[in-house]
Amino acid sequence: MLRIALLICGVFACSVYANYPQNRTWLDPEFVERAFVDVALKREYNSGNWQLVKWNQPIKIWVNHQVAGQELHDLLTNAHLTHLSQLTGVPITRVSTRSQANVIWIFTRESQWRKEVEKELGKAALNNMHGAICKAGYRLDPRSGAITSAAIIIPVDQARNHGKLLACIVEEITQVMGIPNDAESAFPSIFNDDTPEDLLSPLDVVLLQLLYEPELTVGMRAKQARPIVRKILRRYQKQGVLDKAVATANSGELYQLVGN
Template sequence: MKSFVLFLALFSMLYTLPAAAVDPAVRWQQPEFILQAFKEVALRNEYSLQGRMVRRWNKPIRVWLDHQVPDAEVHTSLVNMHLKHLSEITGLSIKTVSRKQDANLIMVFTKQSLWKRQVSELFGKRAEKIVHGAVCMANFRVNGRHEIDQAAVIIPVDQARMHGKLVTCIVEEITQVMGLPNDSDKVFPSIFNDRTPETLLSGLDYLLLKLLYQPVLKPGMTEEQALPLLKKVISEWQSDGTIQSAHKIVKRGELYPLLGY
């Protein structure tokens, strides 16, 4: 009889464990996961040892588009849709300008044959070594207060189209120069994960952007200073439904219906 009771207890434990586990589809909504994702994407840098502190814009972003290939109108429209979305999420003023000297973010739409030269001119000679294997590229510069004050994005359009990633390049690279520079396989679903098919911002990406531009954060804050503040914000979002509704809210961006989302 004791053996039978023990068997029932073990059977009950085995078949109740899956119910207690977190559904992978909503794992990104767990507070601990969101916090870890922020650490990976905002406080690390895939091409530099710099990081582990908050870097973001503290002034309006003005974007100049350098069209070196056809379809300028299409590219401009796609960029403006995403800039509007980023502005709505972060609260920053983000607009295109007609003169290069008025811009602090330069976007170059070029072709593959000029790709390496453009990278060298905008990012420096050392950046040429990371061109191989990349479809498009972005970089930003911070001042002494760790505020982002200059950024550039380069998209070789023929190469991006060949890989089916023109829109992905526009969305990911502009979003990264907002202060989320790192790609990570640990962050899912996200445009910052090269192994996922995300083309547009996911609900998790929306939350990461909102976290980065929370008033409680300041550029230059260390990981130790920033994470306790963000943990409190995430807890509030869990209570008020922000986290649960993020995947719906993010789809208010103009690119989503355009791509059939």
């Protein structure tokens, strides 16, 4: 295990959570509520009164390796997918062909990045690439508003040059679960650009658990969601979910690979 962790961090310059002496924000229900509204019900490139989105069906992922390093990329990807499924209750599996998938995940190179983004996410996605290191997006059912498909494109050489390959693997698939926005109000979190760590924080696991509570349904807006979020967070306090958030974050397979 130590050899794998050293290999991963040596190659990707990863930064992970070892302990949480400060910023125990996930213990404050008001803080969590505000962070949830900001990351789940707002959008990075557009203002407006957005609706809650998430998956209402199993996720099936096809990974296209266009560059070397498949074994290591698969190791990291599979570990994180296992944890996401555990946190959300959504079945997530890898499939062997593109036609079976509702998520297309491409490991490519910088020279092919724009081409793959346009192909998988549409030409409009090219307008929001300035400053981005990797890219993801999803499509919604026009009737229900649920997520029906998604694509993730990671230019491996570009991500590695920035020391962000692990962060891209973690953040992009997590965001297409239905948490599309980065926000200063969420900290420590992979949805905050000022957070240096690359793995899910305790706040992140609470946000993911919240999103996939059945009381929060696709199509809700902030005004509808807020009182339900408060109710769920009161329950989380009584059940010890918030107190256990550090242990939950650290229980993920990816953390076991690189976080110890």
